[in-house]
Amino acid sequence: MSKEYEISIDPRILELLGPNLYTNIYYVLAELIANAYDADAKNVYIISNKDDIRVEDDGHGMSYAKGDVRRYLDVAAESRTTETDSTTKSHKRKKMGRKGVGKLAALSVSENVDVMTIAGGDKSGFVLSRRIEKDRKLRAIPEDKIEFEHITKHGTAIVMKAPQYRLHNSLTAVKRNLLKIFPLVSKDFKIHIIRGKESEVIKDFDRNIMTELITLITLGRAYASLGDLVPNTFPKKRKELVGTYPTKAIPLSLTDNKGAEHEYSLEINGWIGTYQSTKGRKAEMTDFPDNFISLFANGKMGEFNILPVVGQNKLNEVYVVGQLHVDLFELTELPDMALSNRQGYKSDDPRYVALLEYVRRDLLADILRRRDTFTDLRNTDKKLKKEEKQKQDEENLRVAFDDFRGTASKAAAKNLAKLGVKMPLESLEKIVLDSINQNSPNLGLKRLVDSQKKRILISQTLPDKSFADIVHAMLVFNNVSSEDILYTNCDDEVCRIPEGRHVYEYLRDFFIESYSDQKIFALFITSENTKVSWGAITEVGAAWITQIDHKIFNIRPFRPEHPLDDETQWQSTNRDGKPDELWMTPLNADIFCQKVEAVCDTLGYKKKKRAENKAHLGTLVSIRKD
Known part of the structure; x- marks a missing residue:
């Protein structure tokens, strides 16, 4: 019998919607794959040819005699209106389609799309076009021209001719993109991507x-x-x-x-x-x-x-x-x-x-x-590994230098004896070794070790964190790197002790039991909280024992005492009740800036001018007269 294919829609809608309905080739493919899924297909074949892109599926196909093709051409007719028709024919899948416009997806890629289908030996084919005649009749494809590449008994093929979009050159990339927008693949629903002799199969969620x-x-x-x-x-x-x-x-x-x-x-x-x-x-x-x-x-x-x-x-x-x-x-x-x-x-x-x-x-x-x-x-892991390497490098340096001193002193003593110096070999060795020890800093051997050290310790208690934060902020403002600051309660993780390390173990490893003779510079934040904090008292004692330089930033009414350098002027700050209600007089604000600048001078940082520092300090703490 002669078959006619009439589309139930105003023809102008295809010209208006077709090219603009979808903005990406993969959205189009997702619609066509969804149609295949709703047709209970087990396999979908996406075939990228030189002159077209073909999507075939082994679903139920459409029978012209049973009205399947007519229903397909009823554009914008809802495919789901009740829970009864919300599943596919097999009743094993929930239908994806609903609006009835997904069939227009291919028109976003091609001006003319061949639709070919077979069901129960009944073949049908027509050309879906952006421009159709006023009688709404679509051009039929003769049955002897209806051909499939991967299906035989039932299924549908959508052929997008002269496509305006192309798939990615890499089939792996095509696979990756499809999985992002259509992850519902399994052993019961596979997507095959084919280009020439190349092929990829998507049969599982991208677990990679x-x-x-x-x-x-x-x-x-x-x-x-x-x-x-x-x-x-x-x-x-x-x-x-x-x-x-x-x-x-x-x-x-x-x-x-x-x-x-x-x-x-x-x-x-x-x-x-x-x-x-x-x-x-x-x-x-x-x-x-x-x-x-x-x-x-x-x-x-x-x-x-x-x-x-x-x-x-x-x-x-x-x-x-x-x-x-x-x-x-x-x-x-x-x-x-x-x-x-x-x-x-x-x-x-x-x-x-x-x-x-x-x-x-x-x-x-x-x-x-x-x-x-x-x-x-x-x-934290990086820091620990860096520290372990640093300690190992320092130990290697220590061993190498000790070996150098012993070897050099012995060789020098023997050479002096050969030149006629009349002294016991052991005495000559000792003289040379003492000379090496006295002049070893000039060899530059400790520079590598010194360059990897924290340089400033902000010693404080947690209740005084708000004041310690101001000291830290002013140091950073004066071009002190956070990498150089050790501040256990700092919001910046770079300044804190690495996870799993104890502060005193850390200090001992890097500032006392070290080949380097560089000492840390301590800034003590003192207050009434200091005398009841074992950690703060311990740090004061360590500073005195190791004779390191320090500055005092004090919160009234506390008065710093020995072994801190209580004979030198310290900076004083006032607190009204709450820990963060701090304020300074103009004089003490100036002293604060003076001490920060002195630290920068001692350690070689490029400090800011006094006016700049006072202005910045004013943004961090209230400065007012008594």
Whole structure:
């Protein structure tokens, strides 16, 4: 019989919508793959040829006699109106399609698209075009011209001719991009990517992405096992980096399509994590970036990236990646909340608003805290390794120099004896060795050791942290590197003692039991809290024993005493009640700046001018007359 293909839509709509409905080749492919999924296909073949891009599937296909083709050409007719027709023919899958416009996706790529299908031996074919005749008839493809490359008994082929978009040159990149927008693949639904003799098969979630993460949060039992794939970088802190949560359920009161209000549960499943590094992650113009939080419903992507909406432009947000599944977004009895281009959701829908609020307030904040924990652990680990290397280098230097002294003194003594010096060999050896010891600093051997030392210790108690922070800020303002400052309660992790190290062990290793003769310069923050702090008293004693230079920054009414240098003028600051209610007189503000500048002069830092320092100090503490 003669077959006719009439499209039930105003022809102008294809010309208007076709080229503009989708903005990316992978969104188009996702729509065609979704159609195949809804047709209960087990295999989808994406074939990139020289002159076309072909998408074939081994789904049920469409029968002309049974009205399948007519229903396909009924554009914008909803494919889901009740829960009964919300599943595929096999009743094993939830339908992805709903609006009835996904079939137009291919027109975003090509002006003319061949649609060929077979079901029960019944072949049909027609050309879907952006421009059709006024009678709405599409050009038929003769049955002898209907050909398939990978299917035989049933299925559908969509051929986008002279495509305006092309797939990535690398099939691996194509695979990566498809997995980002269509992760619902399994042994029962495979995607084959073919170009010439090359081919890739997608049959499982991209688990490789988990090996690139250092933190992860999973939601729901189906995703809990992903945590096992994240590298165990810091085993003792595993629970602080990887979290496994149950499905997040948010109760909502919503109005269904009939206007009746019901209580629903917005259930969120999926995962969110952070990369260890973003290096090498620059995407091609047609690719999707690796930094995103995607939303899926019924396995189909509804929005690729909500991160710009939920984020707060924090630097560590560039490491975030995630995929969240919210099937309530596609519940048939509720209004359709997807935008017409299937690339986003209506921003005022209560389901969307609730999801964004949860991600912004809880989920994103949680994963960023875990990322900060990893950064602290990594920095601590680097510091410990650096210190171990420093200690080993110093020991090697010590051994090498001791060996040099012994060898050189013995050789010099023998040479002097040969020249006729009349003294015992042991005496000559001692004279030469003493001379080497006296002049060894001039050899520059300690410079390497000295260059790796902390140079300034801010000795304080935790209740006086607000004043110690001012001293620290003024040092940094005067070009003192934070790397050179040891301040145990500092907000800047660089200044603190490495995790796992005790402050006194650290001081002993690097400032007393060292080949270097460089001594740390101590700035003592003293107050009534000092005399009841064992740690502060110990540091004062250590300073006196090792005879290191120090300056005193005092909070009244406390009066510093010996062994501190209480005979030299100290700086005084006033406190009104609370620890951070500090103020200085103009005189003591000047003395404060004078002492900071003196430290810079002693240690060779390029200090600021007095006027600049006083002005900056005024931004940190109140300066007023008595």
